[in-house]
Amino acid sequence: MKRLHLYVIRSFIGPFIMTFFIVLFILLMQFLWKYVDDLVGKGLDFAVLAEMMFYASFALLPLAFPLAMLLASIMTFGSLGENYELVAMKASGISLFRIMKPLVVIAVIITGMAFYFSNNVIPKTNLKFSTLLYSVKQQKPELIVQPGVFTNEMDGYSIKVSRRDSKTKMLYDVMIYDHTKAQANESVTVADSGFMRITEDKKFMVLTLFDGINYQEDETKGARNKDNHGFHRRKFEEQTIRIALRGFDFNRRDESIFRNQYRMLNTTELKLMQDTLALDYRDRLEKYMIQLSANQTISRKMINLIALDDSLKRDIDVPAADSVFDFDAYFSGLDKWVQAEIARTALQNARSNMQTINMYQGQLYVKKKTLNKYLMELHRKYTLSIAVLIFFFIGAPLGAIIRKGGLGMPVIVSILLFIFYYILSMSGEKSAREDAWSMVSGMWFSSFVFLPLGVWLTYKAVTDSAIMSAETYTRFFSRLGLTKLFGKKKETE
Secondary structure (H helix, E strand, O other): OHHHHHHHHHHHHHHHHHHHHHHHHHHHHHHHHHHHHHHOOOOOOHHHHHHHHHHHHHHOHHHHHHHHHHHHHHHHHHHHHHOOHHHHHHHOOOOHHHHHHHHHHHHHHHHHHHHHHHHHHHHHHHHHHHHHHHHHHHOOOOOOOOOOOOEOOOOOEEEEEEEEOOOOOOEEEEEEEEOOOOOOOOEEEEEEEEEEEEOOOOOEEEEEEEEEEEEEEEEOOOOOOOOOEEEEEEEEEEEEEEEEOOOOOOOOOOHHHHOOOHHHOOHHHHHHHHHHHHHHHHHHHHHHHHOOOOOHHHHHHHHHHHOOOHHHOOOOOOOOHHHOOOHHHHHHOOOHHHHHHHHHHHHHHHHHHHHHHHHHHHHHHHHHHHHHHHHHHHHHHHHHHHHHHHHHHHHHHHHHHHOOOOOOHHHHHHHHHHHHHHHHHHHHHHHHHOOOOOHHHHHOHHHHHHHHHHHHHHHHHHOOOHHHOHHHHHHHHHHOOHHHHHHHHHHHO
8 A cells, every 4th residue: 555655645736846846937927927027127146036936936936836746746646547546445445535635735735835935934925025125126227328319317417319329339410408506507518429338336437428519618707697697518439428327226125115014024924913903993083983973872873883992882872662752743843943953953063074074084994904914914824725735636636637737628628727716816816805794704705615615525536426437428429419429520520
C-alpha cells in the first residue's frame, strides 16, 4: 500500500508544481497589464522591476493555490483513469477513498501553507510592494522628446523639436523657452540641430545645440515708459546648456505610510483594527442619532439601538391599545393659529433632520465601507485557504469522470469551474461590502456553494456511483442524438 501511495503522490506532485507556476505566470502577466502605464517610460532599473515582480507574485499566491490544486487533481486522476490504472486498483479491492487518502493529507498541508502565506508572508510583501509602487508612481517619467510636441518635464524649461533621428539621436529645428526666472517667454533659443543626453546620476540634462540664435528681452532700466524693453539677439555656432533635473532619480518612500492598510495586516492586527473602527463608527452613529429631533419614544428607541451596555438602555412606555392618543381629533379642535404653529415647528424639525442626515450620511457610509474592507480581508484569508481543500474534493472525482490527462480537457474544466467560483466570490464580496448581506454570508457564499458540490462528488466517487462513469454521459448524449451527428461527421470524412 505504501508503494501505491508513493506512486499516487508522485503522480500528483509533478502536475501540481507545473500548474502552480503556470497559473502564477498567467496571473503575473495580468498584473503587468494592470500597471504597465505606471512602469513604462520611467527609466527604472531592472533590479527595481524584478523586485516589484517578486513582491507581486506573493500577492497572487492566494489565487494560484486553489486553481493549481483543482487543475492538478483533475490531471492526476484523469491520467490514472485514462491509463486504466484506476480500474486496476479498484479491481484489486482498493477503494477510491484509499487512493485519495495520501493526497487528502497533502491537500490539508497545502491548505495550511496557503493560510500561513496569507497571514504571515503576504502582508509583509504587500507592504513592500505598495511602497515600491507608490515610489515608482511618484517618479517623473524619463525624458523622451516627441516631435512637434512641447516637453515640459524639466523645471523651468519647455522644449520642442520638429524632427528626431532615431538612429543618430539628433534633434532638428529645436526651440527652447526659458522660464527659470518665472517670466513669460522672455528668453527663447532656436537652433538648427542638436542632441540631448542625461548624466549617469540623472541630475543634469546636457543640451548641445548647433547653428542657433538666442533671443533675450530685457526690461529697460530707468525708462519712463514701463512698456519699453530692450531686445538682444545673439548667434552661435555651438552652445551647451546644462539643466538641473529634479525628481528623475528613484527614491524609495517610507513604508510607514501604508502600514495600517487592510492588505498589510495579519489576522490578529485585523481584529484589533476592526474593534477600533467599529467603536469609531458607533461613536459617529451615536452623535448622528442624538442630533435627530424626534418624540420621546422614538428617541429612546434610537438610543437603545446603539447602546453597547444594557445599563445605558432606557425603558420605553408603550401606551395600551385602549389609550392611544387620537391626534387627528385633537388637532382639528385647535385654533387655526395653533395648528399653523404646530405645522411650522414640525416643518422646522423635518428640515433640521434632513440637514443632519445629509451631513452624516456620507461620513457614516465611508466609515462603514472602511470597516467592511478590514472584515472582508479577515474572512478572505480563511476562504481562499479553505478553497484549496474544496477544489481538491471537486477535482479528484471530476478527474475520474473525465479520464483524460494532460493539459487539454482538464484545463477547460478547471477554468470554467474557477470562473464560476470567482463570479460567486465577487458577487458575495460586493453584497457584503455594500451591507446587502451579512459579512459571513457574502464572504463564504462561494464556499457554501462549492463545498456541498465537492462532498457530493466525492461521495459518488467513493461509492462507485453511475455518475462517475463516462459511459453514463455517453448514453445521455446519445439519447439527445449528438453521437449520431458525430458518427455522420466521421463517415463523411
